[in-house]
Amino acid sequence: MFHPLFKQFACRMKRLESFESWKRDDICRTELADAGFVYYGKLSVVLCFTYLLTCFFLTFNLPFLPDVDNKVICYQCGCIVNDWFENADPWLIHAQSSPFCFHLYIKSGQAFIDSAREGREPFIEQPVLFAPNADRYTCKICFENEISTVFCPCNHAIACYECSAELTDENCPWFRRKLCDVIRFRFFD
Template structure:
């Protein structure tokens, strides 16, 4: 009796790299952290050429380490070398162009970025394809920055009233339209602790609108402070737990935790949350966060 033959599937099984998953460990693990790569340029026995047309910060972000010879650099992850830099060269693009399988480029920029570079497309145009968001007015941004500075000072344990007095003192010294930072307020607050008379002579009306009743102002300040605090808490929850600077958008496999940014993730062998071995990394793409030109990319028109 004839029996049906097994159907042969021509579709090849996708590789982890084709799915945007990094599974390879760096060749030079000691340079996995950006700070260590930066030291290779700043603390080398043979200085990095001052006439180089590319910035050290861009080379570090591209995963490149200084070899100490001319302008030659090498990737900490794939080991690929690059040299003879010219004006207009983008280290990340050149890295992706000559070493498209590098896991650092894959996890930092994503496979779409690599495909665009290979196709000769300018990856910078990808950010232009993202939907536009409503931009805040300069006045709104300035107000938000001032409130964030006051919140930063509040984290040192100072009262709202003391912070408003410090803001008033800052404007008395620098001008009514001057913008302060959290460090400026903390510096003045420390002066106030040493000299209590400063607070007595300060004009705190600058930090309020004179046309607004006091009780309404205090109520609005409390509400605003609560919103600012919640906003800072949410932003901090998305920060990389290693550098505390960049956004955490790398998924550890197989545990699935999101702990670090693409720059810090390769330096880890164990997940800091569950302590399980990290077998792979994949870059997360958040659909409901603000536009990030450096990290979020659309489809390439190749």
């Protein structure tokens, strides 16, 4: 699923802000936000049910989740996790709970997801070092990281994982054409 369920939390800082009242100190809030999670206790959602014959808005606090102290939800796929144990790895749990999450795929890669699901030691891609003057390979959004995604169908390779995952618009940032997919890749020199 390319389009996030909770678009307002596509920005990492917004996800991190949701953990202000998180009471657990044994699980890193930054890691939870990086893995795409939002603290449920702060989540108040406005949804438009577009699949119904008439469109109406509904504001709710996800009442079907009674114990809010421990629950987080992924802004992208809606995966809900509430069984946290001490020093749990949010990335690993996210990969095991929701292997088709777009945020997870863009940020960690398919090899990581596959190894997490199979119970193997997670494969973590090492960033590729490139020459500092190689502007050609630099993300055109943040101007810091290496380009690592391609937007389809326009085939523009202009953004890093981080910037691609935080896109709130459904259009290519360069060409403004409607996107249908984002694919990860790496340069090999």
